[in-house]
Amino acid sequence: MAQILVYLEHNNGQIKKTSLELLTAAKKSGLDFCAAALGKGAKELASTASAYGAKELLTSTADVFNTYNSEAYTQWFGQVIKAKKPQILLATANLTGKDLFPRVAGRVNGGVATDCTSLELSASSVKVRRPVYSAKASVEVEFQNCDVKIILMRPNALEIKNETSAASPATVSEVALEPIDLKTIVKDVVKGASSKVDLTEASIIVSGGRGMKGPENFKLLEDLASVLGASVGASRAVVDAGWVGHDMQVGQTGKTVSPNLYIACGISGAIQHLAGMSSSKVIVAINKDKDAPIFQKATYGIVGDALEILPLLTEEFKKLLH
Amino acid sequence: MNILVCLKQVPDTETKIKINSTLAAIESSGIKWVMNPYDEFAVEEALKLRDKLSDGSKVLVYTLGPKARAVEVLRTALAMGADDAVLIDAPENLDPNSVAKALSVALKKESDVGVVFTGKQAIDDDCSQVSQLLAEFLGFRHATVVIKCELGSDKNHFLVEREVEGGSKEIIQIQKPAVIGAQKGLNTPRYASLPGIMKAKKKEIKEIPLSSLGVSDTDKKINFKNFQLPPERPQAKIFEGDVAANSVQLVKLLREEAKVI
Ligand SMILES: Cc1cc2nc3c(=O)[nH]c(=O)nc-3n(C[C@H](O)[C@H](O)[C@H](O)COP(=O)(O)OP(=O)(O)OC[C@H]3O[C@@H](n4cnc5c(N)ncnc54)[C@H](O)[C@@H]3O)c2cc1C
Numbered sequence: 001m002a003q004i005l006v007y008l009e010h011n012n013g014q015i016k017k018t019s020l021e022l023l024t025a026a027k028k029s030g031l032d033f034c035a036a037a038l039g040k041g042a043k044e045l046a047s048t049a050s051a052y053g054a055k056e057l058l059t060s061t062a063d064v065f066n067t068y069n070s071e072a073y074t075q076w077f078g079q080v081i082k083a084k085k086p087q088i089l090l091a092t093a094n095l096t097g098k099d100l101f102p103r104v105a106g107r108v109n110g111g112v113a114t115d116c117t118s119l120e121l122s123a124s125s126v127k128v129r130r131p132v133y134s135a136k137a138s139v140e141v142e143f144q145n146c147d148v149k150i151i152l153m154r155p156n157a158l159e160i161k162n163e164t165s166a167a168s169p170a171t172v173s174e175v176a177l178e179p180i181d182l183k184t185i186v187k188d189v190v191k192g193a194s195s196k197v198d199l200t201e202a203s204i205i206v207s208g209g210r211g212m213k214g215p216e217n218f219k220l221l222e223d224l225a226s227v228l229g230a231s232v233g234a235s236r237a238v239v240d241a242g243w244v245g246h247d248m249q250v251g252q253t254g255k256t257v258s259p260n261l262y263i264a265c266g267i268s269g270a271i272q273h274l275a276g277m278s279s280s281k282v283i284v285a286i287n288k289d290k291d292a293p294i295f296q297k298a299t300y301g302i303v304g305d306a307l308e309i310l311p312l313l314t315e316e317f318k319k320l321l322h
Numbered sequence: 323m324n325i326l327v328c329l330k331q332v333p334d335t336e337t338k339i340k341i342n343s344t345l346a347a348i349e350s351s352g353i354k355w356v357m358n359p360y361d362e363f364a365v366e367e368a369l370k371l372r373d374k375l376s377d378g379s380k381v382l383v384y385t386l387g388p389k390a391r392a393v394e395v396l397r398t399a400l401a402m403g404a405d406d407a408v409l410i411d412a413p414e415n416l417d418p419n420s421v422a423k424a425l426s427v428a429l430k431k432e433s434d435v436g437v438v439f440t441g442k443q444a445i446d447d448d449c450s451q452v453s454q455l456l457a458e459f460l461g462f463r464h465a466t467v468v469i470k471c472e473l474g475s476d477k478n479h480f481l482v483e484r485e486v487e488g489g490s491k492e493i494i495q496i497q498k499p500a501v502i503g504a505q506k507g508l509n510t511p512r513y514a515s516l517p518g519i520m521k522a523k524k525k526e527i528k529e530i531p532l533s534s535l536g537v538s539d540t541d542k543k544i545n546f547k548n549f550q551l552p553p554e555r556p557q558a559k560i561f562e563g564d565v566a567a568n569s570v571q572l573v574k575l576l577r578e579e580a581k582v583i
Pocket of ligand 1: 208210212236237238250251252255265266273286292304306307335
């Protein structure tokens with residue numbers, strides 16, 4: 001029995017950065033914990049999990065886990081939670097995590113706090129905060145009447161401490177999925193146009209609005225993004241105009257992002273846009289109107305033409321980083 | 323079949339949030355209440371499916387909330403074209419588990435339910451939980467963040483497209499009955515027509531008291547406390563004038579002061 005179960009995500013055995021954030025928090029808590037990982041390559045996470053002090057890595061590498069399937073994943077987590085009885089489950093508040101864990105909670109009498117932005121874990125207490133009302137306020141979440149407290153952390157909310165050598169290796173335990181008649185079948189996964197990190201997990205985002213003047217100028221954002229290793233986002237105005245796909249929209253009816261750096265280019269800063277990015281650590285605004293509301297949320301701003309400024313920034317960052 | 327939609331009334335996106343003196347909720351006065359934006363997509367999808375089937379299928383909308391205001395969100399859905407509406411009269415701010423439990427008990431009494439549409443999240447508590455919990459309690463399949471939903475030709479499954487990480491899309495086949503959490507992009511919600519609005523005003527709305535659904539205090543799994551407004555951001559450093567010099571300056575500050583590069 002471990003006190004915490006940490007769900008680790010990976011691409012073919014390559015652990016995701018967000019999962020390192022969770023492992024760092026689990027280690028820091030001083031509590032006993034084990035980790036869980038699923039799908040092809042999951043076992044390769046054992047050494048990383050061990051380095052952070054996980055006692056055990058629970059896995060299944062059955063084919064059904066190679067892509068997310070809500071029924072199979074829910075059942076597997078239900079089995080693991082019933083067997084291991086963790087008091088706390090830590091996972092990432094991404095699209096998969098938010099689809100899966102509320103359902104798992106329903107199965108194992110859990111409580112869930114989604115999109116948490118702060119976490120204090122110790123033997124005596126669990127303290128989490130999360131935004132509400134589109135980040136116009138935040139609350140502390142108190143868990144009640146539940147057997148497991150499920151905490152879904154926003155990407156980039158927790159720091160990472162790199163750990164490489166393990167005191168003792170974690171045991172790798174295969175937990176086979178109990179027989180299930182799946183009524184959900186994943187037919188296909190259509191890869192997005194960009195191979196970049198998803199906006200919700202990106203640590204730097206370069207975002208464009210109507211002030212970019214036309215879809216052809218998004219190239220300027222791509223150029224800057226590729227120098228910074230950033231992902232590209234957009235306002236709803238340009239998504240609705242068909243310049244870019246909806247998966248790039250940041251805001252109330254798009255994605256909620258929390259990068260370390262958000263660069264808003266030609267975006268006015270409507271309340272619905274701010275709802276999706278105001279928890280970014282540093283916000284840079286580039287806008288030709290010095291009274292644009294985005295400047296009130298910004299850390300830094302340049303008043304001027306984004307089409308002129310973007311190439312200048314790209315050049316300057318190139319000098320710095322290459 | 324019956325096509326169900328679960329709706330929530332939420333403060334309008336422009337609402338200025340003030341925290342009340344107990345720190346346990348926001349100030350409820352002066353709020354303009356609207357249908358949760360994602361729920362508009364849910365209603366539209368239900369209406370589209372009904373019209374496409376045109377086999378006598380009906381769209382039935384449910385909401386849970388304080389009767390005095392929440393009834394309005396049902397009127398809006400009726401005005402858009404829903405056939406019938408049910409209100410579960412309940413106090414403010416029930417937690418997601420209690421809401422899902424209540425809805426599941428009520429929905430189990432409906433016959434021939436093929437699908438339940440919801441929004442992928444409500445923009446007040448932003449929990450993104452009720453849809454999945456409801457599916458679990460009903461024993462239905464579910465999919466959230468859905469941007470395309472089609473009933474298969476055998477009328478026994480849905481072919482659903484949902485957004486996943488990295489701008490990718492997952493195409494899944496789920497057997498009926500299912501709970502579908504709507505994302506923007508699923509469709510373009512219609513406006514209520516004038517005759518629709520007139521008709522909706524006269525329509526009788528069925529009411530169910532929460533107390534009849536067997537929800538108890540122990541169904542509450544999470545409680546919100548210590549509400550806070552976001553911390554004030556320090557005064558921004560805004561540069562005007564020579565854009566070339568300002569760009570150099572900005573890069574320097576991001577590196578040396580903000581330390582994010
Ligand atoms: C229910 C609801 C949900 C919504 N959800 C979202 C959402 O999720 N995300 C979202 O973004 N919006 C959302 N909106 C829309 C939002 O209200 C705004 O309309 C939208 O964000 C505006 O996009 P924009 O800033 O690109 O365009 P605009 O408001 O038109 O602003 C363009 C800005 O570019 C500046 N500009 C022009 N030319 C240049 C130039 N050459 N260089 C630099 N700057 C220039 C202008 O000064 C202006 O500030 C929602 C609205 C509603 C009602």
